[in-house]
Amino acid sequence: MLALGCELDPDQEVVRTRLEDYFLRPPSHAPCTACGTVMTVHIVERMASVIPAFNSSMRSDRNTYVGKRFVHVKNPYLDSMDEDILYHLDLGTKTHNLPAMFGDVKFVCVGRSPNRMKAFALFMHKELGLEEAEEDIKDICAGTDRYCMYKTGPTFSFSQRHGMGIPSISVMLHELIKLLHHAQCCDVTIIRIGTSGGIGIAPGTVVITDTAVDSFFKPRFEQVILDNIVTRSTELHKELSEELFNCSKEIPNFRTLIGHTMCTYDFYEGQGRLDGALCSFSREKKLAYLKRAYKAGVRNIEMESTVLAAMCGLCGLKAAVVCVTLLDRLDCDQINLPHDVLLEYQQWPQLLISNFITRRLGLCD
């Protein structure tokens, strides 16, 4: 049992059950008596002191919190900050009413291309049958050219403006998780949609990741903290992956599978490509490596999944990774699909996620 009425559920997600207490006590953080992990117990009164309009609405709505799973941060310093500036998102706790802007978010879709994520937002807007005019769906991060965000109902599409790799998505995840936490979001599902290189499977196959693995096929993410290396687990949410897989069965001609995804720090040497500016290994060694990966259960390769799995797992977010493959790396290294085929393949993950969200919201036929 956690102090201050918090319980730690089997998924290490905070379940708030005695909310009455929270309005009487100051903000705090408390260690779990079972595992010792310091959990932040974020009290609505603190947000309310910053954003007065939010206070009354939260109080009147308190019953809806019972049994909900909040996004939580694991940082005892955050509550003592007078203001939290989400620098890369161009948002802040003093300058923006984050609960009013984002409090209803249930689904976060993270992708790489701003164009694709805007198209996804417009597609979701149509699927959800929202009243708001399409023209009103604007980039919330328009003040920065780092990221872009579109919100349509409870769906939040998020793009890194084509930054690639673990560092880029890690910065975004820190600020996204803080944003969801400050906004008091609950029961949030985060899904990365994107493209990848396949191993031993036909291009155009959608891989739903069960476990993200590193270049050595291990289910781990090594985070450097100061000058220590901390190893974190990279398993993704099993039930969510299965739910997505079941959804895919209802889409005609949809090629999908559940498998391991290898996450590398590099597109060329790190993925065994023979076409980079540097290449010090033979074609035979490349193929032997990729075949070892296949034997270890890896079905595709991309550059963000391990840190996403690790951070979401720690912060109580159900996470999934859904990537279409653009080539079979046992056959070639270069992506040379015709433009229209490339566009079609890129739409498969979006189609699956929109199907999943509309089902979850009970909007499916």
Added chain:
Amino acid sequence: MLALGCELDPDQEVVRTRLEDYFLRPPSHAPCTACGTVMTVHIVERMASVIPAFNSSMRSDRNTYVGKRFVHVKNPYLDSMDEDILYHLDLGTKTHNLPAMFGDVKFVCVGRSPNRMKAFALFMHKELGLEEAEEDIKDICAGTDRYCMYKTGPTFSFSQRHGMGIPSISVMLHELIKLLHHAQCCDVTIIRIGTSGGIGIAPGTVVITDTAVDSFFKPRFEQVILDNIVTRSTELHKELSEELFNCSKEIPNFRTLIGHTMCTYDFYEGQGRLDGALCSFSREKKLAYLKRAYKAGVRNIEMESTVLAAMCGLCGLKAAVVCVTLLDRLDCDQINLPHDVLLEYQQWPQLLISNFITRRLGLCD
């Protein structure tokens, strides 16, 4: 001595001296008899077979090659490829006349923000007194939303569209180096300009990096190749750094220094920030770590320098890293400068580089 008339100079850069031979022989690659490194000997005839217009112009211009330092790739497979698609740049050897488009490039400036890099291109255009209309300076990568590139005379500004970190810049560097190689560029200088966190120095100071170091203050970049880890050197070009430092002395009120730059994989936990979604260390441990970094010679922290130093060093590109500091990490973690001050600071590295380029081109007063 290398085969096929190539010599390896002390900086491991290829010097081509007997160009007549190249037009008579097929393309090839040959090991250096001193160190065994396989060097690609790229023959103009091969490019010419793809782009006929290029052949005659190169033949007539052959004398200009004598003694020049070409950008070279270290990949024996590249020459055997019928076509090289630079996927992330939306360019290719069959679809674009790369020598005609980029053959005169001497300076490559790499930055993060597309807006800033466009502004830099326009600024350089003015400084260089070019005849071309400003409206003609267009994004060469407009076909993709991954990167953007602007070319003004011999200056090439390049932006990652705010992707952050080693993986993002590594993909770009592989394709940029191949682009410069395919375009037969010679004597190229590459400079990364950007922002960083300072350690023990006033915000607004420009740090010219002598050596990029990792989170353990070591001058190394660890590249995963297949399932091996290869360690590469991260020293930057000493004379270039000194030349830049001397340039800075001529700019009034310019605060600059030469020092080590620490390159991390993460903006929050990896840089000892107390304001991320995750933080498992104390304020005291953070400060002790940053003070150890200062003692080891580190003056600023960013997220790209080690891989840039390593790859450019291997490929015969003189490279520099010039970053302004936006805060002193011994004082704080959040960047909360007023917008106008932030904009002013971001202009300092651009000012230095434009000064350097105009001096190099003999255009300075």
